[in-house]
Amino acid sequence: MTPLLETRGPTPLLETRGLGRAFGALQAVAGVSLAVQPMELRAVIGPNGAGKTTLFHLISGLLAPTAGHVLFRGDDVTALAAPARCRRGISRTFQITSIFPELSVLENVRIAVQLKIGDNFRLLGGRAVLEASEQRARDSLRLLGLDDRADELASTLPHGDQRLLEIAMAAAQEPALLLLDEPTQGLSPEDTAATVAVIRQVARERKLTIILVEHDMDVVFDLADRISVLHFGQLIAEGTAAEIRANAEVQKAYLGGLD
Amino acid sequence: MIPSRLSALAALVALAVVPWVLARHQLSLLTDLLIAGLFAMSLDLIMGYTGMVSFGHAAYFGLGAYASALVLLHFAQPVPVALLAGALLAGAVAVPVGWFSTRATGIYFAMLTLAFAQFLYTVAYKWRDLTGGSDGIAGVPKTPLFWGGPSLASSRAFYFLVAACVVLSLFVCRAVVRSPFGRALQAIRENERRFTSLGRDPRPFKLVVFVIAAVFAGLAGALFAPFRGFASPEVMFWVFSGQGLMMVIMGGIGTLVGPVLGAMLFILIQEVLSSYTEHWMIFTGVVFVLIVIFLPGGLVGTARRLGARG
Numbered sequence: 001m002t003p004l005l006e007t008r009g010p011t012p013l014l015e016t017r018g019l020g021r022a023f024g025a026l027q028a029v030a031g032v033s034l035a036v037q038p039m040e041l042r043a044v045i046g047p048n049g050a051g052k053t054t055l056f057h058l059i060s061g062l063l064a065p066t067a068g069h070v071l072f073r074g075d076d077v078t079a080l081a082a083p084a085r086c087r088r089g090i091s092r093t094f095q096i097t098s099i100f101p102e103l104s105v106l107e108n109v110r111i112a113v114q115l116k117i118g119d120n121f122r123l124l125g126g127r128a129v130l131e132a133s134e135q136r137a138r139d140s141l142r143l144l145g146l147d148d149r150a151d152e153l154a155s156t157l158p159h160g161d162q163r164l165l166e167i168a169m170a171a172a173q174e175p176a177l178l179l180l181d182e183p184t185q186g187l188s189p190e191d192t193a194a195t196v197a198v199i200r201q202v203a204r205e206r207k208l209t210i211i212l213v214e215h216d217m218d219v220v221f222d223l224a225d226r227i228s229v230l231h232f233g234q235l236i237a238e239g240t241a242a243e244i245r246a247n248a249e250v251q252k253a254y255l256g257g258l259d
Numbered sequence: 260m261i262p263s264r265l266s267a268l269a270a271l272v273a274l275a276v277v278p279w280v281l282a283r284h285q286l287s288l289l290t291d292l293l294i295a296g297l298f299a300m301s302l303d304l305i306m307g308y309t310g311m312v313s314f315g316h317a318a319y320f321g322l323g324a325y326a327s328a329l330v331l332l333h334f335a336q337p338v339p340v341a342l343l344a345g346a347l348l349a350g351a352v353a354v355p356v357g358w359f360s361t362r363a364t365g366i367y368f369a370m371l372t373l374a375f376a377q378f379l380y381t382v383a384y385k386w387r388d389l390t391g392g393s394d395g396i397a398g399v400p401k402t403p404l405f406w407g408g409p410s411l412a413s414s415r416a417f418y419f420l421v422a423a424c425v426v427l428s429l430f431v432c433r434a435v436v437r438s439p440f441g442r443a444l445q446a447i448r449e450n451e452r453r454f455t456s457l458g459r460d461p462r463p464f465k466l467v468v469f470v471i472a473a474v475f476a477g478l479a480g481a482l483f484a485p486f487r488g489f490a491s492p493e494v495m496f497w498v499f500s501g502q503g504l505m506m507v508i509m510g511g512i513g514t515l516v517g518p519v520l521g522a523m524l525f526i527l528i529q530e531v532l533s534s535y536t537e538h539w540m541i542f543t544g545v546v547f548v549l550i551v552i553f554l555p556g557g558l559v560g561t562a563r564r565l566g567a568r569g
């Protein structure tokens with residue numbers, strides 16, 4: 001494994017340098033520098049309010065940082081807004097499920113593909129775009145095991161399937177980097193296990209780099225190549241599962257305080 | 260879907276034969292209904308498909324009416340030239356208004372569209388030299404379809420022009436909402452933040468559909484002026500914008516054809532009752548409330564739900 005911020009070696013797919021975001025006096029994310037290598041599966045953990053979601057907003061461009069930089073494939077993308085970063089290859093899901101409720105499951109995924117690849121200002125016709133994006137959407141639904149629900153309205157899916165649908169939307173965009181904000185939140189243990197299996201499969205089949213926020217430590221230690229620990233907005237540790245387990249500071253700040 | 264195709268065919272046949280069935284004043288009323296229907300349908304593009312509730316849509320109807328009236332009165336051009344002028348002026352004004360208004364969302368968008376519409380209404384009211392002020396422009400002629408071509412002076416001929424414009428507009432709007440662009444609009448309506456994080460800025464989409472909606476509202480207004488023979492500030496007043504919202508909801512938001520029917524129902528109630536009482540709006544209000552409560556999805560939404568079930 002590449003050490004943090006090594007100067008030589010391969011360019012990380014994603015790098016943040018001194019990334020920070022303040023909300024008034026509150027420093028939600030403070031001086032976070034991390035590097036994620038291509039094909040890595042990185043977990044970000046930390047107690048509630050640690051700044052994990054804010055960090056995702058900063059990486060995906062939904063929030064502008066108050067300090068620091070975001071580099072994607074070696075390019076500084078700090079000034080790019082969320083849509084442009086998505087087109088460059090950063091797709092994401094949200095902690096609170098964010099889908100198009102009154103559109104069909106298929107259309108949710110299809111529009112995700114269209115917005116990435118298509119001819120979006122085609123006012124008449126556009127069959128080719130519609131068909132090409134539908135093809136890719138169906139592939140993605142199959143990968144997530146949602147293909148038999150394609151024609152249902154997204155709002156009628158159970159919570160667990162809606163979480164999967166959101167992953168299907170992001171995965172269908174064939175991003176280089178996929179950000180998953182608590183994909184197993186609110187799921188039963190069985191659904192959690194199924195979702196974890198699906199994430200692993202998506203990562204492998206699509207050769208994706210994934211950053212994932214997750215609370216379930218079993219999931220984290222099982223799934224992640226490396227783990228970054230946030231505490232009060234700061235990165236207090238980073239390493240493999242074994243290293244994080246052994247880290248005294250993490251024990252004190254987080255793992256000990258849990259349960 | 261076969262039933263909807265059948266009903267579309269039936270509607271087309273009905274539109275084609277009614278001029279030989281209805282009396283002249285009835286045909287004239289139907290023409291009125293269709294013009295209002297086109298206006299409501301154009302509003303549905305932004306309201307039903309994009310989730311942008313405009314409180315100022317009458318402004319574009321009014322701009323179309325004034326442009327058409329002026330072209331016909333001062334330049335004596337054939338009616339299609341006036342229609343083009345009305346649609347273009349409405350679309351052109353919608354560009355800056357839409358550019359500003361789509362910076363806001365929800366109620367702020369609604370308030371901006373209202374403010375711009377009332378501004379345009381005031382201009383129409385005050386610019387007496389051009390618009391005739393509160394009197395408006397009267398004596399707008401029904402010029403022919405083209406010079407040396409068929410006259411549009413008869414109520415039957417003008418009815419056919421209006422019916423053709425409405426049907427054609429309906430087909431164009433249907434194609435638009437089914438295109439990649441139209442699909443994007445519906446995603447914006449459903450979840451704008453999701454849309455943004457999937458790779459596109461929603462604002463240009465909203466601006467384009469705002470302008471398209473204005474163009475069709477302008478076309479409706481441009482038909483209205485020669486049909487009624489006048490253009491006046493009332494057609495730009497906010498009350499008409501509000502009635503447009505009611506028409507869309509009564510007929511079925513996000514269905515295009517629903518708002519046409521909603522507008523027809525609305526104007527029909529108004530026409531029938533206003534000869535008995537000046538308080539016809541009470542009855543319209545009651546019908547509106549009943550539809551909202553008992554027929555969610557409006558006339559067409561309810562019909563489709565029932566059709567899907569049985």
Ligand SMILES: Nc1ncnc2c1ncn2[C@@H]1O[C@H](COP(=O)(O)OP(=O)(O)O)[C@@H](O)[C@H]1O
Nearest residue numbers: 023026028046047048049050051052053054055
């Ligand atoms: N838009 C916002 N405005 C003000 N404070 C915010 C905002 N978003 C997040 N915060 C605060 O920033 C901190 C980090 O929040 P968040 O990133 O959601 O944490 P996590 O995802 O790790 O639970 C919290 O204290 C939260 O209350």
Ligand SMILES: [Mg+2]
Nearest residue numbers: 052053054095
């Ligand atoms: Mg969070």
